[in-house]
Amino acid sequence: MQTLGAYLFEYLYKEKKIRHAFGLPGDFALPTFRWLEQSQIELITMTHEPSVGFAADSYARIHGLGLACVTYCVGGLNMVNSIACAYAEKSPVIVISGGPSILDRKRDPLLHHKVKTFDTQRRIFEEVTCANTILLDPKTAVAEIMRVVETVQAECRPGYIEIPYDLVDLPIVLPSSMPVTIVSTSDTESLDLFISEITAHINQSKQPVIIADVELQRHGVTDKAIAFAERFSIPLVATLLSKSIIPETHPLYIGVYSGGLSEAACQKYVEDSDCLIMLGTFITDVFLGQYTANLDRKNSIVLTTESAALGLHHYSDIVFSEALDRLSKAAITKRSGFINPNPARELMPLAASEYNDPLGAESFFHILSLHIGQGSTLICDTGDALLGAIGIRTTASKNFLSDAYYLSMGFAVPASIGALAGNKEGRVFAIVGDGAFQMTGMELSTAAKYGMAPIVLILNNDGYGTQRHIIDGQFNVITMWDYTKITDVIQSGFSVKVKTKKQLDDALLQALAANEIAVIEVVIPRDDCSSHLRKMGEQLGKLRNTQKK
Numbered sequence: 001m002q003t004l005g006a007y008l009f010e011y012l013y014k015e016k017k018i019r020h021a022f023g024l025p026g027d028f029a030l031p032t033f034r035w036l037e038q039s040q041i042e043l044i045t046m047t048h049e050p051s052v053g054f055a056a057d058s059y060a061r062i063h064g065l066g067l068a069c070v071t072y073c074v075g076g077l078n079m080v081n082s083i084a085c086a087y088a089e090k091s092p093v094i095v096i097s098g099g100p101s102i103l104d105r106k107r108d109p110l111l112h113h114k115v116k117t118f119d120t121q122r123r124i125f126e127e128v129t130c131a132n133t134i135l136l137d138p139k140t141a142v143a144e145i146m147r148v149v150e151t152v153q154a155e156c157r158p159g160y161i162e163i164p165y166d167l168v169d170l171p172i173v174l175p176s177s178m179p180v181t182i183v184s185t186s187d188t189e190s191l192d193l194f195i196s197e198i199t200a201h202i203n204q205s206k207q208p209v210i211i212a213d214v215e216l217q218r219h220g221v222t223d224k225a226i227a228f229a230e231r232f233s234i235p236l237v238a239t240l241l242s243k244s245i246i247p248e249t250h251p252l253y254i255g256v257y258s259g260g261l262s263e264a265a266c267q268k269y270v271e272d273s274d275c276l277i278m279l280g281t282f283i284t285d286v287f288l289g290q291y292t293a294n295l296d297r298k299n300s301i302v303l304t305t306e307s308a309a310l311g312l313h314h315y316s317d318i319v320f321s322e323a324l325d326r327l328s329k330a331a332i333t334k335r336s337g338f339i340n341p342n343p344a345r346e347l348m349p350l351a352a353s354e355y356n357d358p359l360g361a362e363s364f365f366h367i368l369s370l371h372i373g374q375g376s377t378l379i380c381d382t383g384d385a386l387l388g389a390i391g392i393r394t395t396a397s398k399n400f401l402s403d404a405y406y407l408s409m410g411f412a413v414p415a416s417i418g419a420l421a422g423n424k425e426g427r428v429f430a431i432v433g434d435g436a437f438q439m440t441g442m443e444l445s446t447a448a449k450y451g452m453a454p455i456v457l458i459l460n461n462d463g464y465g466t467q468r469h470i471i472d473g474q475f476n477v478i479t480m481w482d483y484t485k486i487t488d489v490i491q492s493g494f495s496v497k498v499k500t501k502k503q504l505d506d507a508l509l510q511a512l513a514a515n516e517i518a519v520i521e522v523v524i525p526r527d528d529c530s531s532h533l534r535k536m537g538e539q540l541g542k543l544r545n546t547q548k549k
């Protein structure tokens, strides 16, 4: 008879195709980690739990399901922010935490790591997961595991499984019948009406445009949206959160829309549209460019996993993927003569006359674009590392990752480990501010341990640059580090500090030629930033600086 531990990881490997797990053990979780290590899943142990969560999140965004294993409270609670990020941005991560034994729970001593009640950690995770369980009975454990994992997959949000350390070695009882996956279907009348009304609306519009957003990627239906766009020749934009789910060199692709933070031609096209087709869109303040957006709500079509609407008319019981299928077959008139107002442009290599120019945020992104080859992945942390990337075009699809809605600092370096796990081709670039690097940059130690070779670009603008544009004070000052010493600390890879355009260009060539960790400290003048960050700072300054009002 199989034990719970053996069953759990075999199920996740065989049925759910999970190949890597990210974790950090502790005594309550050690018996579970032993089963994990004996399974076919490759375990990557990291230096700190926030990083475990971010790595599992990025792995989930790429592979469809992530796994984060931690110990009780000290580990799990350390990871709440990362799992909150995965919840907010719809990333399906399974959290497995060790926990006190069933006997401990009966005796009820002040057990180490316990906070308030034995249930505290589960209740906290209830807020940031779509399903949760504490496995207290071997007879129901299998059904409980399946319930949580299936819900995670269906909702694309994290789930929580806590395993008492004594239970994991016990034989499990397989349920007599396996739970049946319920496939939801649309109300046909509602779906017919929705499709016929939006078809008429699209046909009578002059300038329809699709906003292709994050739910398309998370629910594996991006291809349906692209097929719809191509079939009727309707242009598309992405958002910062969905950037690169549409290949950024696609002739119908206009750029990233983010209200007043967008590139001007992209913003104008979207805001002049008399028919916005929002597919899988999160209407966030980032999407709205901190409320600088000027969108025509009455003429918008919204289709997400949670709603279907045309203007202010809402349609109930419509399944996202079914409606997308129907859209491609609808009687929509194919358009002709679309002239892309913001096409992908051929990038100009550096001219010799620019070699000694000092670097700035904009020139950094220009030079970086020259080096992002086919198959490479770009991961951007919060700050100018993200906002500055709005205008760059990646060459392949699905190779841009960031927590562009939740905006937690510290995402990029650990996420690069998640992206490198199981990645045999293409390089992974992590772009990170100096402030964010001070949060999780030490995770490069994990990259060294597993022979991974991320290229890390630290944008050193001497502190919390983004916040200086909102409200400045001593709180935005951080200690200046000698960032290039990090490779001495971890005794792996090479590092270089660059101040001019040519130095950056050379450093990137060197990094790409070497198959080891590369850390490039990019010195950006303290008062410089991308135009996107400047605009966002001005706008957030107006909103947050209430003393000025």
Ligand SMILES: Cc1ncc(C[n+]2csc(CCOP(=O)(O)OP(=O)(O)O)c2C)c(N)n1
Binding pocket: 382, 383, 384, 385, 407, 408, 409, 410, 432, 433, 434, 435, 436, 437, 459, 461, 463, 464, 465, 466, 467
């Ligand atoms: C975990 C976390 N803590 C605090 C913040 C608030 N915050 C937003 S931007 C920022 C400064 C970022 O500094 P840095 O990483 O150097 O990037 P820069 O703004 O300079 O480009 C801070 C502290 C946050 N977003 N996430």
Ligand SMILES: [Mg+2]
Binding pocket: 383, 433, 434, 435, 459, 460, 461, 462, 463, 464, 465, 466
């Ligand atoms: Mg900074």
